[in-house]
Amino acid sequence: MKRAIASLSQINPRTSFTAYVETCNSVLKTCSTQGWIQEGRSLHGHLIKMGISSNKYIAIKLLNMYLNWKRTVDVNEILVEFGGFNLVAWNCIISAKFQEGNVDEACRLFDEMPERNEVSWSSLIAGLMRYGRVDESISYFENNPFQDVVSWTAMINGFVQNGFYFEALKVFRKMCECGIVPNGITFTCVIKACIGLREFVYGRSLLSLIVRYGLDHNVSVCNSLITLSLKMGEINLARRIFDEMEERDVVSWTSFLDVCVEMGEMTEARQIFEKMPERNEVSWSTMIARYSQSGDAKEALKLYNQMVLGGFKPNLSCLSSIISASATLVDLRLGKNIHGHMIKIGMEAEVFVGSPLIDMYCKCGMTEDGRQVFDSILERNVVSWNSMISGYSLNGQLEEAEELFERLPKRNSASWNSVISGYLQNKQYDKVLEVFSKMLLSGETPNGFTFSSILSACASLASLGKGKNIHGKILKLGIQYEVFLGTALTDMYAKSGDIESSRKVFNRMAEKNEVSWTAMLQALAENGFAQECLNVFEEMQRTSAVTPTELMFLAVLFACSHCGLVDKAFKHFESMERVYGLKPRNRHYTCMVDLLARSGRLREAEDLIKAIPFQPEANAWASLLSACCTYKNEEMAERTVTKLWELANENAAVAASYVLLSNIYASAGRWSDVMKVRKLIKEKRLKKTGGCSWVEVRNQVHYFYCEDGNHSRASEVYEILELLMSEIVPVKILQVF
Template sequence: MKVKQNLHRAIDFMRSREPATSNDYTRLVLHCVRANDFTQAKRLQSHMENNLFQPKDSFLHNQLLHLYAKCGKLYDARNLFDKMSKRDVYSWNALLSAYAKVGMVEDLHAVFCQMPYRDSVSYNTLIACFSSKGYSCKALRVLVMMQEDGFQPTQHSYVNALQACSQLLDFWRGKQIHGRVVVADCGGNAFIGNALTDMYAKCGDIGRARWLFDGMANKNVVSWNLMINGYVKMGNADECIRLFNMMQLSGLKPDQITISNVLNVYFQCGRVDDARKMFSAIPKKDEICWTTMIVGYVQSGREEDALILFGDMLRGNIKPDSYTISSVVSSCAKLASLYHGQVIHGKVILMGIDDNMPVCSALVDMYCKCGVTLDAWVIFQTMPVRNVITWNAMIRGYAQNGQVQEALVLYERMLQENFRADNISFVAVLSACINADMVEEGQKYFDSISEHGMTPTLDHYACMITLLGRSGNIDKAVDLIKGMPHEPDYLIWSTLLSACAKKGDINNAELAANHLFELDPHNAGPYITLSNLYAACGRWKDVAFVRSLMKNNNAKKFAAYSWIEVENEVHRFVSEDRTHPEVEKIYAKLNHLISILQKIGYNPDTNIVLHNVGEEEKLRSISYHSEKLALAFALIRKPNVVAPIRIIKNIRVCDDCHAFMKFASITIGKPIILRDSNRFHHFFGGSCSCKDHW
């Protein structure tokens, strides 16, 4: 600041004692260049022109040109260049630099072609600009031209050419350049060593990259970062983490991008606690690290941790970007946490990114997954720009919430507005057909997949198997599997098994279950489903055999649970849960509610208890399922709140709980929204949005 003030005074003083000498101008121009003071340089140029001062050579003008180029002032550089009576190669190079600074690649190339004389700097400027802007093939052609024109490539030439090879993944030409580097005896340079390491790593030869890295005498931070990131891209997590630890022991500090990459590696390996420890040890975290940690938590199923960390990020005055916000909104969607989703929506509005397409798409998905399709629709309607992801989120949201016609109408509107349907679009419309038992319509949409230039995926076949199976066409579902162009996977056979269980088709259930036992013998789901089918038919020997097989294969059953958000806090329940602090109140409330519902027609369905036990034990077993406990807790905590009660369950709701919720919605006088693993159930006035198809 002091230097600029002195310049200002010096120029004003010089103006007061005209005429100025050549030495005055030279001294002040050099001061402007050293201070990077574009404003004073412009004043000085104007003073020179007003006093008709014409330098004897191009030195002063070249200095000003260099400053204008460095500041990215292309117009001023071009204007001065055109006024110059004397130009040398330095003048042309400065103009080239100005075009390169603003990224005008085609104009830069045109100026290069007009140059009456060039030097190695001219070629290097063109190679560097082509390489940095993604014109990698052109960059390599200029390197060849440079040598054909008799100029020896410099270290900068090789570094930028190697960057072009990295972008092209051109291993062969990269090796050629490596050979020239060795012949030119400039391989000891750290910049070239880093460029070679990066090229080999990106081209997949991580062994050669490591050999070069180990042989570098003077590794810098960039060297370590490039090698670590090379292992990240190769998926070698162990070596990546080992090298990262070695770097820290060497006393060098990794940059934020490398830290972010290593955090990602920890998450990919399932080492969430190690990622958390590493993150906690970082003294100064930027938004990249915060976002990486939040996204890692979301992808690892630690949504609550993601929300807590997001709060810490805001309290630390770190401004989240749209990607961070989208990830946090997604965690709210997975938790079905409407309160937190609404709070973040408010933050989105305050940040002025409520027109950002990824953020809006995430909000649409979040509101749909919280069962509030009206709010999702408002956001969808007000979006200035939409993409197919947004359309899919809204269509899928309608389908999951039982608004089948709205989903199908919106799909047709998407096509009318010239958006191309993708695989997810068809999963959404087929799901809508499933939820309404629309077999013919579902078949029509399934057949139209090929008309849109796509091949049906396993997800599409799973939808059709579900649709056919639920309508009683199990044999058609089996024929569809046999005619598939894909090898049936776990999803296909488990879908068929679920359909068979719903319809009591033991023969095809056995077919599906046997395939599932082979594909994943440790998953308890198929054993339990087949065992329950046998139990429903009274085939207790077969039940015992399947249970024994399950035990021998060490198959583990995952816990079924429900959760509910009350007063901004998530409460989780399992069947017959006795761990909640308010357990006595919850059971008293639930027992009271059951007695009321029985008076208006609710009759507990003990037939769903497929164990060879007494009727009293069966009744106790079904009375305290997790979603019923969650409902009772909500009624204790929010007795006078008119807002809907929202419950989430991680598996399909059973027949008895579904009937229970219908009767409860009559008694409590407000909607109950239950999201299970299949879909949403909106209970109100004794009926459900699924119309008993789920």
Template sequence: MPQRDGGSWNALITAYSQTGNPEDAFGLFIKMNRLGFLPNEITFASVLGSCAAVLALWLSRQIHAVIFKYGFNGNVILGSSLVDIYGKCGVMRDARGIFDEIQNPNDISWNIIVRRYLEMGEGKEAIIMFFQMFVAAVRPLNFTFSSALVACSSITALEEGTQIHGAAIKMGFENDEVVLSSLIDMYAKCGELENACAIFDQPKSKNLISGTSIVSGYAMSGQTWKAREFFNEMPERNVITWNAMLAGYTHYFQWEEALNFIFLMVNTTKNIDQVTLGLILKVCAGLSDVEMGKQVHGFIYRHGFCSNIFVGNGLLDMYGKCGNLKSAKTVWFHQISQCRDRISWNALLSSYARHGRSELAMTIFCEMQLEETPDEYTFAILLAACANIFALEQGKQIHGFMIRNGYTMDSVVRGALVDMYSKCRSIEYAIMVFKERASRDVILWNSMILGCCHNYKGREVLKCFGLMEDEGIKPDHVTFRGVLHACTYEGFVEWGRQYFDSMTNEYGIIPRLEHYECMIELYSQWGYMDELEDFVKNMPFDPTVPMLTRILDACRRHGCLRLGQWAAQRLNE
């Protein structure tokens, strides 16, 4: 080309940009300037487009400076492009600063800022920006509605999601498939499954994505039987649908159902991804089936998933929970040595802490700090390790370290602190942590209840249970385990029976094996042999060997011949 004008330079720069060569595009841009051709909006937009494609942050900052130099700051197209790049690169403070400089941000500008906040995990900010659109009198795009609804899903913001639903109807998006799918997902994840199903029943809503949202909503709310019914009726499924159903089983520790579902999945579809494998490894860990875990490990090796960190962390966690620390170390040193992350370190720490190697867990924590920054979950593991070996001073040091370094004391950490102080017989510190001015969820209440149990303060347990109900916190199976233990300590047999019955009648909690064991211990210890016989013979399953042994001991102690003979006969079968 013998002579180039500004349009020719723009065409060349655009060509380089579209092939993903931001450095070459920027080099042409510099050469263009040196030859006296002034860049325009199209020039800058082309170079920024290539930077966004490869996330070239350092180059974007240089172009940003040149844009400012040529007086294009505040330009809606270039400003939106810069917001997009900075957001994709994770520097939302800069992205927001540039957005605020845009003189009249349009619908695309708003869509970008909402989307980038969402992708950075800042759902609350995404929702705030969405509502500010209306203040600025800018009509949202359907994708902006979708992003805002996904943000509501991510932080369970039902009230805001309902308001966005109303706005979508007012603005004519009630039949938009993108918006409808996001609405179904939002209501499902917020637990409003009736609303989710009502929208799904609309003709334009019945698609694979929406159906998967319904399955996930039922499964993750504990209604796995409804999720399975819906799953079975779906005309088509993909790997995400299968994973959603399996995730529900694993979340609620329904290991046998999960195992049967895995066999069905393997025989029905070949669509298995890293998420599926991670869930299958959770099932192996839940069943303590290390042999099955090894078979899955072989599948992972044969199908090229070894380098996937998500799968590697799943293997590490599975071997750790199954007590196979040798295989866990093999995964650690050979499979994920080049890509391990904080989750990997936490899984290794948890493995050693869980199996009585708490001192070694403390040593590993020191090594971790050379490679990764610990998070709140790391400290919860360490506090559990301290509790296991009654290391009160080390637990206090960890507590102090977290305070000095500004870590968030969420309910999990506070629960771990309460548990550690309680097990180390420092109940005063446990109560102090529990009473800190912060919200208390069921995890923290359970930690306090179990802490009182460890210190044989049964009456305080029952007081805590009453206060917990007063605060509107719904108890779970862990809560009732503590309450039944407290009744055993104090000899409150009738109260124990009432609490056990209330699990099903008032709270919809199906008693587990541990709750039946608590009731057998309660009746046995306090000599209520008629009640014990009636209870055992009406259980929905056959008594276990430990149960029969405890019953036999109680019969010897309290002289109950008939029940003792029955228990002895069952033990000999």
């Protein structure tokens, strides 16, 4: 500001009056927009002293400045200098009233004007449209004697602002029929209407008109055409429009950035971003959002820091993206810093950023802080409710999640899915099915995510009947061939023991990804179809572009282990790192140990455990111990159980190893050692985890544990068991004789 005033003092108004007035106008505009009242009033005093404050150009700038500051006394003084009615001054006052939101006063002043011009009518029409008073705006437009391109464009833009896209196109057509030539702003508004209506054929037809009126190189029009092309899915057309532009602004570059982002070409998008001569909040937000959505949260955070250091103010979209990135990183400190910044700029109560904040706190395990954010949101929508319900579910607070769900004013499929996924994560599979039944009774249509969760519950319960029923519902909705549902069905049938149906679903899938191939391989391996598992693995390598993963190799090694295919197992195990660059993990080594142990090659199994380049897991020693029991190798069993006790921290794992050792001693007739081990089990109060069985009767799942008396009908169950035992014993006696 000081430099601007200094440059003003260097200009002699008598010899360079035009330059002096232009500089004054520029400085006054800056004072107005920046709110520099003291500097503006000082400059006004200087202009009075110089005797040029009554110049009409300067007087209008002074009037606008005081109107912007809402200083009524100063406004009236300026109006006195105009000496009564002045058309330009009245137009300025009416525009100021609209900016204040005082629409009725603006209309009153317009009606009292003794004279009006094109600016007066266009300003009123645009102002009324801006505040949603469409009917009044139409009425004034129809009475407008100056129906030029500006007023027609004001009407079109007003309809677009209020979501009346079809009416906007009708007005545009009528405008052309009246012989009014559209300008760049007109076409920009019409293209927005086409996008809103998804009238892409109409939008494409505008290209010839744009060329006809010589606006094909207009920056705003080209920017709108790039957006239209993206919405039509014509990426190449958008790229061509950008390449042919003679002049580009920051919006042009940002629009082209959108092109690269939509195509998923993040490397090229980043190159374009780095080449941009000028960036705005939208271009920064576009890049940050895409990195956050693609899972590269660290890069999103890096860009955000650069943006803030560059003096750019993050918008709601940008803040939402960076909060999501901090949730992905589970970085509570970062999330709190961003939350603090939002509080400073007064955005903490905005629902658009409130939901990601809730998600961030809940993913960091801070559900109380998430609830505080939820309670602070002034106008909650279904997304914010769902975020809080999901947060409670994620942290196992199912009672709180259900209580909030019951209070939810309006539910959608995501609301139901939040509760269902909570019970699924906490392995309450019967509750998953119960909530799903309520969802169907409510009339809400399940989506793919819902069915995927329900099928996962059915798979965990091995409830084939329920799973088939769900499959029928999926077929009715026609979504059975979606890759994630096909994968869920494959897994459900496999875990329910119906490998044939699992294979049929897998074969009918039009698209197979890494997860679906893994599900099929695991299904065959775990159900003993070793050779078929290997055949499917070879088929995947031969016919698809999917690269084998660690889980796939685990399934192949598991299949080989349970069928004694030692040579094939070693071939695949060695190819992991040599061919695919995958370093075997603990579970892969355990599989190989189990394979050798089951095959009776105990010494090789023990040597392999010792050769593992990291700490072996307890299961590797447990597999060797189990094989020692099978092949009656007491010496190795004693060494193995010592190692197992050192590694196994869980009570059940230690207990199981003691039991196995006692069995080995018993099979060798070393009864004194058996008694010692049994005594140790009692002294250490070790207890092996009891088995669990379940059965589904009339859509209800019943669980039974070893020596369990908690079931509501336990007494009846034991009575039947006693009856069965009484029938079984005589049969055994007869068989002996």
